[in-house]
Amino acid sequence: MNLTTETQKPLRICMITTFYPPYNFGGDGIQVWRMTNALARAGHTVHVIHSVDAFSALGGETSRVSNASKNEPGVSIHPLQSRAGMLSPLLTQQTGFPFFKSDQIQEILGKHHFDVIHYHNISLIGPAVLKLGNAIKLYTTHEHWLICPMHVLWKFNREVCKHPTCLPCQIAGKRPPQWWRYTSLLEKSLRHVDCIIAPSRFTLMKHQEAGINRPFEYIPHFVPDRTTPERTEPPHSRPYFFCAGRLEKLKGFQNAIKVFKTFRDTDLLIAGAGDYENELRTMATGLSNVRFLGKISAEDMDTFYERALGVIVPSLCYEVFGLVIVEAFQHRVPAIAHDLGALGEIVRQSNGGLLYTTSEELESHVKSITADVNLRSRLAENGYQSYLKFWTEKTYLEKYLSLVQRILHRKEIEDVSNL
Numbered sequence: 001m002n003l004t005t006e007t008q009k010p011l012r013i014c015m016i017t018t019f020y021p022p023y024n025f026g027g028d029g030i031q032v033w034r035m036t037n038a039l040a041r042a043g044h045t046v047h048v049i050h051s052v053d054a055f056s057a058l059g060g061e062t063s064r065v066s067n068a069s070k071n072e073p074g075v076s077i078h079p080l081q082s083r084a085g086m087l088s089p090l091l092t093q094q095t096g097f098p099f100f101k102s103d104q105i106q107e108i109l110g111k112h113h114f115d116v117i118h119y120h121n122i123s124l125i126g127p128a129v130l131k132l133g134n135a136i137k138l139y140t141t142h143e144h145w146l147i148c149p150m151h152v153l154w155k156f157n158r159e160v161c162k163h164p165t166c167l168p169c170q171i172a173g174k175r176p177p178q179w180w181r182y183t184s185l186l187e188k189s190l191r192h193v194d195c196i197i198a199p200s201r202f203t204l205m206k207h208q209e210a211g212i213n214r215p216f217e218y219i220p221h222f223v224p225d226r227t228t229p230e231r232t233e234p235p236h237s238r239p240y241f242f243c244a245g246r247l248e249k250l251k252g253f254q255n256a257i258k259v260f261k262t263f264r265d266t267d268l269l270i271a272g273a274g275d276y277e278n279e280l281r282t283m284a285t286g287l288s289n290v291r292f293l294g295k296i297s298a299e300d301m302d303t304f305y306e307r308a309l310g311v312i313v314p315s316l317c318y319e320v321f322g323l324v325i326v327e328a329f330q331h332r333v334p335a336i337a338h339d340l341g342a343l344g345e346i347v348r349q350s351n352g353g354l355l356y357t358t359s360e361e362l363e364s365h366v367k368s369i370t371a372d373v374n375l376r377s378r379l380a381e382n383g384y385q386s387y388l389k390f391w392t393e394k395t396y397l398e399k400y401l402s403l404v405q406r407i408l409h410r411k412e413i414e415d416v417s418n419l
Helices: 003-008 029-042 052-057 062-067 089-096 102-112 129-130 167-171 185-190 202-209 251-263 275-283 298-306 322-328 340-350 361-373 373-390 395-418
Strands: 011-015 045-051 077-079 116-119 134-141 195-198 216-218 240-244 265-270 290-294 310-313 335-338 354-357
Touching: 011 102, 029 077, 029 395, 045 052, 045 102, 052 077, 052 089, 077 290, 089 167, 089 340, 129 185, 134 395, 167 240, 185 310, 195 202, 195 395, 202 216, 202 340, 240 251, 240 298, 251 265, 251 275, 265 298, 275 290, 275 361, 290 298, 298 340, 310 322, 310 340, 322 340, 322 373, 335 340, 335 361, 340 354, 340 373, 354 373
Parallel strands: 011 045, 011 116, 045 077, 116 134, 134 195, 195 216, 240 265, 240 310, 265 290, 310 335, 335 354
Antiparallel strands: none
8 A cells, every 4th residue: 555645535434323314313413424524525435324223213203304414415325224123223232233234234335445434323233333344443432332331321310420330220221231241242343443533531531441442542523614694683682591402311401490590680591302301391480581492403503602691511421522512612602511521621621611510600600601791701712712723623634634544554564564
């Protein structure tokens, strides 16, 4: 292999993931879509393999398919569907093998001769898929799935997991036990991965502490350049703080609502949907300053970000990255975040927000940002400048392609040594 010519030419990249828009539920699918289209805009050819069977098995609303995010030219999509339907992801969840999907995946990989195979959330495609294909192999830790069958290191739906008791936790969480986790399948499959990409130093550390013994690279997620113009009309009549995410207990929105029960000078707007929504709405009964927006478009998210006094990120679990924080920074909006996991890491790195550990600190920070214009402006500008430095599409691509080139170079040296 001639390294110079190989690294200068456009790459052929295959993304393998369980969920991809519009067949997705959360941020991992959106981030894969962002990566895919960023690479396509840079001139690379990208194929995406994802599981429609898994989306359907988990109750995905296929009526939303017409609202799919558009893909750039140069992106090809390969949805995995089988006559087995939901039996396919169920068997995969139990065994770790891509039942009823393996032949289709191997056909795609064999036909296109990829330079890079990049794995993402493969929870319902199975760890054995890491063995398929011949190319540089990367894996991004969008969640803690490699080290946690519940994905999020959130134990018994009440606390962060510091001392794993996985089987009782899965049963309490109404998840079928994953028997493959009690074998050597994951360890053997990961040997085929050249590098694991972690979007935060915290996440990298947690995986190493848990015994994942592979090369790691820290490459944070990014927010694409904004394409929608700023709107002149505010989306809400009163000053407000903004929250966004899945409405689940571990996201901690209940703690933000408590603050606005006593602090009525500003409003709290919450975007998203989820299993904990009814409980949150009940908590907000009678609070005219707490409003639920439901699921909103990316364009509407931009509008709510740009006029917010700040965003509140109250997660109770170990977040892998703080995407809402960085999206706020892009709009010159400061963040108030729970000092846990990657959230604290991003706020400290940027000095673009305030951190709290108690409800009293959260309330104090809300009051400070509301009352102190200079503080709000200073934090907002710090966040924006940090976004430009660390979390743009250009920065991500430079780090990503540099990693690919280093692995190519290493493999070239290994090939020569083996002659």
